[in-house]
Amino acid sequence: MVLIKMTGITKDYRMGEAVVHALRGIDLEVEGGEFLAIVGPSGSGKSTLMNLIGCLDRPTSGEYYLDGRKVSDLSDDELARIRNKSIGFVFQTFNLLPRTNCLHNVELPLLYANIGRKERERKALEILQEVGLGDRIHHNPNELSGGERQRVAIARALVNDPSIVLADEPTGNLDSKTGSEIMSIFSELNREGKTIVLVTHERYIADYAKRIIFLKDGKIVSEDAGILR
Amino acid sequence: MDAIEGVRVALDAIRAHKMRSFLTMLGIIVGVAAVIAMLALGEGARRQVEQSIKSLGTNLLYVRPGSVRRGAVRLGAGTVRNLTLEDAEAIRAECPSVADLAPYIGAGAQVKYGNRNWSTYIVGATPEYEAVNSLRIEMGSFFDLTAVRTKARIAVIGKTVVENLFGDEDPVGRIIRINRVAFTVVGVVAERGGTHWFDPDDMVIIPISTAMFRLFGRDRLSGINVKVWSEDRMKQAMVEVEDVLRRRHRLDESKENDFTIRSQMDIMSVYGETARTMTFLLAGIAGVSLIVGGIGIMNIMLVSVAERTREIGTRIAVGARRIDILSQFVVESVVIGLAGGVIGVAVGIVGAQLLNSLAGWNTAVSAQGIALAFGFAAGVGTFFGIYPARKASRLDPISALGYE
Ligand SMILES: Nc1ncnc2c1ncn2[C@@H]1O[C@H](COP(=O)(O)OP(=O)(O)O)[C@@H](O)[C@H]1O
Ligand SMILES: [Mg+2]
Numbered sequence: 096m097v098l099i100k101m102t103g104i105t106k107d108y109r110m111g112e113a114v115v116h117a118l119r120g121i122d123l124e125v126e127g128g129e130f131l132a133i134v135g136p137s138g139s140g141k142s143t144l145m146n147l148i149g150c151l152d153r154p155t156s157g158e159y160y161l162d163g164r165k166v167s168d169l170s171d172d173e174l175a176r177i178r179n180k181s182i183g184f185v186f187q188t189f190n191l192l193p194r195t196n197c198l199h200n201v202e203l204p205l206l207y208a209n210i211g212r213k214e215r216e217r218k219a220l221e222i223l224q225e226v227g228l229g230d231r232i233h234h235n236p237n238e239l240s241g242g243e244r245q246r247v248a249i250a251r252a253l254v255n256d257p258s259i260v261l262a263d264e265p266t267g268n269l270d271s272k273t274g275s276e277i278m279s280i281f282s283e284l285n286r287e288g289k290t291i292v293l294v295t296h297e298r299y300i301a302d303y304a305k306r307i308i309f310l311k312d313g314k315i316v317s318e319d320a321g322i323l324r
Numbered sequence: 325m326d327a328i329e330g331v332r333v334a335l336d337a338i339r340a341h342k343m344r345s346f347l348t349m350l351g352i353i354v355g356v357a358a359v360i361a362m363l364a365l366g367e368g369a370r371r372q373v374e375q376s377i378k379s380l381g382t383n384l385l386y387v388r389p390g391s392v393r394r395g396a397v398r399l400g401a402g403t404v405r406n407l408t409l410e411d412a413e414a415i416r417a418e419c420p421s422v423a424d425l426a427p428y429i430g431a432g433a434q435v436k437y438g439n440r441n442w443s444t445y446i447v448g449a450t451p452e453y454e455a456v457n458s459l460r461i462e463m464g465s466f467f468d469l470t471a472v473r474t475k476a477r478i479a480v481i482g483k484t485v486v487e488n489l490f491g492d493e494d495p496v497g498r499i500i501r502i503n504r505v506a507f508t509v510v511g512v513v514a515e516r517g518g519t520h521w522f523d524p525d526d527m528v529i530i531p532i533s534t535a536m537f538r539l540f541g542r543d544r545l546s547g548i549n550v551k552v553w554s555e556d557r558m559k560q561a562m563v564e565v566e567d568v569l570r571r572r573h574r575l576d577e578s579k580e581n582d583f584t585i586r587s588q589m590d591i592m593s594v595y596g597e598t599a600r601t602m603t604f605l606l607a608g609i610a611g612v613s614l615i616v617g618g619i620g621i622m623n624i625m626l627v628s629v630a631e632r633t634r635e636i637g638t639r640i641a642v643g644a645r646r647i648d649i650l651s652q653f654v655v656e657s658v659v660i661g662l663a664g665g666v667i668g669v670a671v672g673i674v675g676a677q678l679l680n681s682l683a684g685w686n687t688a689v690s691a692q693g694i695a696l697a698f699g700f701a702a703g704v705g706t707f708f709g710i711y712p713a714r715k716a717s718r719l720d721p722i723s724a725l726g727y728e
Binding site: 146149151152171172175176178179180184186190191192193194195199203204206207209212251255 | 637638639640641643
């Protein structure tokens with residue numbers, strides 16, 4: 096089943112007079128259950144593509160179908176709902192709320208899904224235990240190591256049981272050992288059936304994925320479906 | 325996200341910056357407290373004036389020389405000598421609704437006892453003054469007709485005068501000097517209670533003849549206090565007194581009264597009106613500080629939005645709608661406003677108490693005052709929270725997430 100289908104997607108950023116063509120015609124299909132890595136040099140448009148897939152932004156042109164629904168036809172509130180229920184974001188800089196403990200950070204998507212307090216706590220606790228932080232739930236992010244923070248962020252991405260997890264350079268701020276630990280969590284999630292789209296510029300990280308696409312100057316330049324494995 | 329969660333999120337954010345939130349609230353606290361204290365002060369003054377006017381006696385008409393017309397146009401026109409003892413006797417003889425009356429002549433003067441000085445109001449009166457004005461004599465006695473006939477130099481003094489000249493000393497039998505004329509104190513009037521605007525205890529009463537011929541050197545009356553038989557005959561009494569005086573003063577149809585008759589009600593409403601105006605003026609000035617407090621809220625909320633740009637981006641990424649972000653920040657500023665309001669009400673009530681016990685001013689905190697100040701605080705919180713909240717809700721999530 097095709098989960099993500101993009102055709103002729105472009106994205107321009109207007110910077111005063113100048114126009115930056117961040118994406119110049121992307122055609123992409125991702126099946127449910129895939130583990131895809133998007134690789135490319137800095138400035139090639141990886142994050143831009145990620146934000147479009149994640150419904151955080153709208154393309155300048157082109158068509159995007161998510162789970163059979165045409166995203167350009169959806170209202171802002173419907174996009175918010177998709178981000179809330181169908182997509183889980185993991186960022187390079189974790190983006191956890193400061194001065195808010197792990198439990199409440201993980202509960203955040205459930206809050207916007209109008210789920211009651213008890214149920215939120217139960218779910219958040221369960222997910223935190225799964226990522227190995229059951230004993231850290233009342234710690235604030237600044238009391239955790241980088242690897243632990245990213246686990247909290249992953250727990251937050253998973254708590255609403257989304258079908259897709261989007262991770263933009265999730266290991267970028269971590270040492271390679273911790274990075275590998277985080278990547279094995281993604282592998283495990285993929286084995287359990289989650290669709291994972293990962294952005295990275297590091298080859299060894301991309302190797303965790305089953306399929307790799309290369310981006311350069313806003314275009315997909317080649318595909319590599321596990322040939323290098 | 326429902327309302328309760330919204331408030332919880334707001335409280336968390338406020339708790340996260342305790343000092344800053346408190347300083348922000350301070351503007352509102354000061355504003356609300358000031359409004360409540362000012363309203364309490366005004367209300368206290370109004371009640372006090374009302375009470376002390378009532379304490380002057382019931383069913384009274386106050387007849388004063390001169391018309392109520394404003395401006396000085398009339399001064400000097402015709403005879404100024406327009407209320408006399410003969411007028412008073414005529415009213416007593418010809419007005420069936422009048423039970424009693426007390427003509428008097430009054431002026432301010434310096435009173436001395438030993439080396440102490442007090443500037444007060446001297447009333448030259450007849451013995452009827454005691455009953456008409458419902459005076460209670462606490463020590464000694466009031467003077468009688470003989471004292472008036474002999475132009476005796478004796479005085480009955482009010483509590484304020486006692487306090488300022490004698491302190492704890494017994495004043496009866498002592499000699500005081502009014503404009504260098506020696507008087508013997510024969511009585512003290514029991515306290516009637518007053519305000520800073522109006523103190524019926526701040527006076528010295530002496531025989532009217534003594535006042536006219538030994539002290540002031542004039543026989544024009546300052547007024548006649550008229551006691552009416554009963555409350556329901558007040559209107560009738562006014563008409564009777566007016567008729568007598570117009571006839572005696574030979575005022576034809578074309579001429580207006582050269583005297584004024586007012587009831588306690590009239591006086592009370594004049595004082596009440598003044599007190600109300602003062603109250604609103606003071607509360608209005610205090611209200612300005614609430615507005616300033618509101619601008620403080622807006623300022624801090626703008627800082628907060630700028631500081632929490634990344635948080636806002638994160639919330640949007642995990643599914644917050646624009647309305648969720650908007651309401652989050654509005655609720656936060658409303659909570660600051662309301663919390664400031666609650667504390668401000670408490671501070672205002674305590675402040676009003678302190679004004680009462682330390683400064684001795686009468687204050688009365690009213691429920692409407694509290695509701696008004698509190699509602700205003702909530703309104704200020706909402707109004708000044710909307711702009712920063714809109715700003716937050718319109719942030720572009722992409723750049724918000726990339727914000728360093
Ligand atoms: N919000 C923005 N405004 C203007 N230009 C942007 C914005 N975001 C990205 N760009 C530009 O678009 C291009 C692609 O950026 P990005 O998708 O972040 O690349 P990557 O993630 O591969 O490093 C870059 O040239 C970048 O400068
Ligand atoms: Mg990037």
